[in-house]
Amino acid sequence: MATIKVNGQQRDVSGIPADTPLLWVLRDHLGLTGTKYGCGVSECGACTVHIDGEAAQSCVTAISDIGDASVVTIEGLSENGDHPVQQAWKAHNVPQCGYCQVGQMMTCAAMLAANPNPNDDEINDGMWNICRCGTYNRIRDAVKTAAKEMR
Amino acid sequence: MSNSLQHTTLRQWIENARRETAIDPGPTSRVARRDFLKGIAAGSLVILTAKNGDTIAARADDLGTDDSLSPSLFVAIEPDGTVKILAHRSEMGTGIRTALPRVLADELGADWNKVVIVQAKGDRRLGDQNTDGSNSIRFFYKTMRVAGATARTMLEQAAASQWGVNATEVSTNNHTVYLNGVKKKLEFHQLVEDASKLRTPEPADLRFKSPNDFQYIGRKFPIADLDDILTGKAEFGIDARIDGQAFAVIARCPVVGGVVESYDAEAAKVIPGVIDTIELPRFQGAPLFQQLGGIAVIAESTWAAWKGRDALKIIWQEGPNADYDTDKFIATLKDTVKANGQVMRNQGDAVTAIADADRKVSATYSVPHLSHAPMETTCAVADVKTNEAGDVLSCYLKAATQNPQAVQQAVGPALGIPNDQVHCDVTLLGAGFGRKSKPDYCVEAARLSRILKRPVHVTWTREDDFRHDYFHTISAVHCEAGLDTHGKPTGWLMRAAYPTIASTFAPGADAPATWEAEMGLTDLPYDVPNVRVEVGKAKAHTRIGWLRAVCHIFQNFAVSSFADELAHAAKADPFKFLLNTLGDDRHLDIAALKLGNRGADPKEYPYDIGRLKNVLTRAANNSSWERHAQLPKGKGMGIACCRSFLGYTGHVVEVSVSQEGVVSVENVWCSIDSGTIVSLDRVHAQVEGATIMGISQAMYGEMPMKNGRAIHSNFDGFQVAKMIDAPKAIHVDIVKNDAAPGGVGETGIGSFAPALCNAIFAATGKRIRDLPIKNHDLSWS
Numbered sequence: 001m002a003t004i005k006v007n008g009q010q011r012d013v014s015g016i017p018a019d020t021p022l023l024w025v026l027r028d029h030l031g032l033t034g035t036k037y038g039c040g041v042s043e044c045g046a047c048t049v050h051i052d053g054e055a056a057q058s059c060v061t062a063i064s065d066i067g068d069a070s071v072v073t074i075e076g077l078s079e080n081g082d083h084p085v086q087q088a089w090k091a092h093n094v095p096q097c098g099y100c101q102v103g104q105m106m107t108c109a110a111m112l113a114a115n116p117n118p119n120d121d122e123i124n125d126g127m128w129n130i131c132r133c134g135t136y137n138r139i140r141d142a143v144k145t146a147a148k149e150m151r
Numbered sequence: 152m153s154n155s156l157q158h159t160t161l162r163q164w165i166e167n168a169r170r171e172t173a174i175d176p177g178p179t180s181r182v183a184r185r186d187f188l189k190g191i192a193a194g195s196l197v198i199l200t201a202k203n204g205d206t207i208a209a210r211a212d213d214l215g216t217d218d219s220l221s222p223s224l225f226v227a228i229e230p231d232g233t234v235k236i237l238a239h240r241s242e243m244g245t246g247i248r249t250a251l252p253r254v255l256a257d258e259l260g261a262d263w264n265k266v267v268i269v270q271a272k273g274d275r276r277l278g279d280q281n282t283d284g285s286n287s288i289r290f291f292y293k294t295m296r297v298a299g300a301t302a303r304t305m306l307e308q309a310a311a312s313q314w315g316v317n318a319t320e321v322s323t324n325n326h327t328v329y330l331n332g333v334k335k336k337l338e339f340h341q342l343v344e345d346a347s348k349l350r351t352p353e354p355a356d357l358r359f360k361s362p363n364d365f366q367y368i369g370r371k372f373p374i375a376d377l378d379d380i381l382t383g384k385a386e387f388g389i390d391a392r393i394d395g396q397a398f399a400v401i402a403r404c405p406v407v408g409g410v411v412e413s414y415d416a417e418a419a420k421v422i423p424g425v426i427d428t429i430e431l432p433r434f435q436g437a438p439l440f441q442q443l444g445g446i447a448v449i450a451e452s453t454w455a456a457w458k459g460r461d462a463l464k465i466i467w468q469e470g471p472n473a474d475y476d477t478d479k480f481i482a483t484l485k486d487t488v489k490a491n492g493q494v495m496r497n498q499g500d501a502v503t504a505i506a507d508a509d510r511k512v513s514a515t516y517s518v519p520h521l522s523h524a525p526m527e528t529t530c531a532v533a534d535v536k537t538n539e540a541g542d543v544l545s546c547y548l549k550a551a552t553q554n555p556q557a558v559q560q561a562v563g564p565a566l567g568i569p570n571d572q573v574h575c576d577v578t579l580l581g582a583g584f585g586r587k588s589k590p591d592y593c594v595e596a597a598r599l600s601r602i603l604k605r606p607v608h609v610t611w612t613r614e615d616d617f618r619h620d621y622f623h624t625i626s627a628v629h630c631e632a633g634l635d636t637h638g639k640p641t642g643w644l645m646r647a648a649y650p651t652i653a654s655t656f657a658p659g660a661d662a663p664a665t666w667e668a669e670m671g672l673t674d675l676p677y678d679v680p681n682v683r684v685e686v687g688k689a690k691a692h693t694r695i696g697w698l699r700a701v702c703h704i705f706q707n708f709a710v711s712s713f714a715d716e717l718a719h720a721a722k723a724d725p726f727k728f729l730l731n732t733l734g735d736d737r738h739l740d741i742a743a744l745k746l747g748n749r750g751a752d753p754k755e756y757p758y759d760i761g762r763l764k765n766v767l768t769r770a771a772n773n774s775s776w777e778r779h780a781q782l783p784k785g786k787g788m789g790i791a792c793c794r795s796f797l798g799y800t801g802h803v804v805e806v807s808v809s810q811e812g813v814v815s816v817e818n819v820w821c822s823i824d825s826g827t828i829v830s831l832d833r834v835h836a837q838v839e840g841a842t843i844m845g846i847s848q849a850m851y852g853e854m855p856m857k858n859g860r861a862i863h864s865n866f867d868g869f870q871v872a873k874m875i876d877a878p879k880a881i882h883v884d885i886v887k888n889d890a891a892p893g894g895v896g897e898t899g900i901g902s903f904a905p906a907l908c909n910a911i912f913a914a915t916g917k918r919i920r921d922l923p924i925k926n927h928d929l930s931w932s
């Protein structure tokens with residue numbers, strides 16, 4: 001594959017070994033460092049991006065598996081950083097160190113697109129990303145605020 | 152602080168803060184001086200704090216060559232009115248990069264929209280930069296206020312002389328100086344020129360804001376990096392880039408102290424993208440933060456380096472720690488605390504008092520090794536400059552570090568250059584929890600850059616992070632007490648054994664240090680006539696480091712669990728038992744107990760039993776504690792309190808335990824008194840975060856080791872709290888108190904785990920003495 005589609009643009013990935021995880025292609029080859037590395041084995045969610053609108057862990061997605069699917073990263077989630085999820089995160093002052101939050105917001109945005117009105121159990125289930133700073137209670141509140149805005 | 156603040160008190164305060172941080176008064180360097188002033192417009196008014204505690208105002212242009220003051224720069228007001236404030240502590244999630252500049256801006260009367268925060272490089276002239284130990288506000292609150300008041304006073308003097316009035320007739324707000332009672336005003340940018348020519352005001356002439364007039368201090372404000380974080384623009388250590396950089400991943404021996412016997416460099420080099428393999432010097436042990444050695448694979452991307460690393464087929468000589476086994480070790484520690492150890496506190500005759508007591512209670516507690524596991528692993532990029540002969544001239548780094556001066560101190564000797572020739576910029580940290588005060592990873596990046604002659608970015612994989620951490624220690628604490636016929640403790644004995652953090656710095660250190668024991672043991676606050684604390688020997692077999700809350704994690708767990716056991720033995724309400732046992736409102740005699748008190752003056756930072764009882768009582772009241780006795784089986788409330796990092800917390804935890812034994816933390820009430828608070832919302836957030844970290848540690852936290860190796864290497868094995876583990880609500884109650892600022896970041900941890908385990912006991916009748924909770928069968932019928 002010579003190109004992949006990221007944030008609406010065809011990006012050149014020729015010469016990159018086919019088994020390279022999308023995460024490292026985004027970060028080291030395409031300069032999109034908003035997507036974070038946390039575990040590399042689909043355990044933490046820090047690397048979450050959207051592939052054709054669904055949340056996917058870029059650390060375990062080889063670029064050869066992307067084909068002509070459309071990848072969206074935090075850099076492409078909204079034009080001006082004002083996606084309802086980003087706004088809700090801001091309203092609740094969710095981030096502490098902030099490192100996990102890109103993945104949290106990408107997980108949340110995909111979850112709300114599929115289920116606009118999640119209950120607490122669904123939030124507990126859907127928002128599985130790890131935050132070592134412990135912002136879960138604020139994330140829970142922010143998810144509800146974002147859901148309200150998006151409905 | 153108030154208008155009555157005395158010159159001498161202030162100086163004393165700053166000098167104490169400085170002395171504590173043990174700044175080496177070595178020669179200064181021109182290069183660093185230029186760094187100070189780079190990016191500040193000519194004609195700016197700058198305020199500097201000299202090492203002797205004096206605050207000095209100057210015009211930026213006049214500072215060019217005068218090194219004699221060796222000052223540190225905290226604020227510059229540029230001719231256009233822009234206020235640049237230096238943030239010299241590291242941002243790892245506490246909000247400090249915003250909080251300290253807010254203190255200065257408040258005292259200055261600045262409009263926050265016209266403030267630019269400049270992140271400082273490592274520079275010893277700035278004083279302590281080790282963002283650790285919950286010290287930042289305590290060390291620098293007054294420094295920031297003095298700097299802000301000095302600048303404001305000069306702007307006010309400049310305005311007063313333009314108007315031909317006395318400076319007492321003007322006041323400042325929102326970047327503007329006003330003539331009182333008249334509609335006259337001058338904005339900062341109109342005053343900088345005149346103000347920068349004035350003499351520095353005498354400390355006695357500074358007027359400080361009254362807390363009632365604070366605009367930022369003690370209020371809710373967002374962190375300065377919020378938008379960047381939410382849009383993915385924030386730069387963490389893993390994101391740091393220097394043009395032309397290569398990426399390195401390193402194979403290190405899974406057993407500390409082991410060395411490479413053989414490896415297959417060619418197997419790595421055939422991986423596409425791999426540039427080279429480099430063998431790092433072997434691990435030297437103490438002193439300070441040595442790199443672990445091993446084989447680095449350098450590549451054009453992180454992933455290629457990683458694959459190259461996995462292809463190396465290394466055979467290790469594992470060395471003397473290869474039989475370290477934590478199952479056996481914990482048993483040894485428990486044996487150690489059965490026997491007498493070295494006495495750390497002795498008051499009355501605890502042994503006889505317990506022997507003669509009406510009732511005798513004893514219990515032994517243990518807590519395993521823990522990993523820091525910050526969400527971002529340790530990462531740094533280094534660029535070493537050499538001359539044609541290959542001699543190293545300087546090194547520039549961008550690092551996710553809690554302590555850029557420690558980076559200088561570790562990298563300088565590793566490269567054979569003066570520390571001042573190591574320039575370290577600090578990125579945001581994807582949390583730290585103490586791990587990133589230890590710059591072994593920066594030494595790796597610097598050594599590799601020197602050999603490769605190009606910038607090298609070192610990324611620790613998550614597996615590296617878990618396997619090669621500076622682990623939180625492993626501990627056993629034995630407690631014994633005697634109760635009289637009224638259920639009052641008459642004697643209290645504790646013995647603790649755990650590998651000391653000092654072993655990381657001094658080879659052979661094999662017993663807990665006094666500063667470790669006083670995090671919960673020797674500072675036992677209870678009013679008991681006979682108290683004895685002993686520590687036993689324990690050798691370190693891995694690198695031991697400090698983790699958020701340090702020894703409070705296991706010492707307060709033991710003390711506050713044991714207090715609950717005593718309450719039940721005495722058939723008393725645990726809350727009332729604690730209150731009674733804490734005794735009268737009073738200050739502990741810090742001198743008599745030989746407590747270091749974290750270097751803080753006991754007059755300013757007493758151990759105040761009244762404050763401890765207050766947070767305990769508030770937490771109890773907020774939780775409607777009296778409910779606890781009526782809860783059905785499977786539900787329970789637990790209570791605990793402690794003083795840690797000069798702050799006070801009281802915790803009530805409410806749990807439910809299903810018949811199958813699944814624990815849910817329903818509600819947490821935490822009352823915290825850390826004196827003066829700067830960032831109200833971030834203090835809330837720190838307590839919330841401490842609760843979640845407390846759940847991680849208590850429910851799941853353990854890093855077992857076998858054959859000298861850490862067993863877990865990722866989050867599938869080393870479990871941490873997730874959303875599903877988060878309480879329904881964390882009720883944070885911050886005591887309003889204008890006492891000197893204590894710690895916050897670590898303070899919320901100490902009394903949480905015991906309150907949780909006390910709640911589990913109330914719910915099930917099962918007492919957790921060995922963490923983590925997940926290893927216990929809590930089912931009931």
Ligand code: FES
Pocket residue numbers: 036037038039040041042043044045046047048057058059060
């Ligand atoms: S880095 Fe992909 S899930 Fe953790």
Ligand code: FES
Pocket residue numbers: 095096097098099100101130131132133134135244526581582
């Ligand atoms: S905010 Fe730090 S890991 Fe989530």
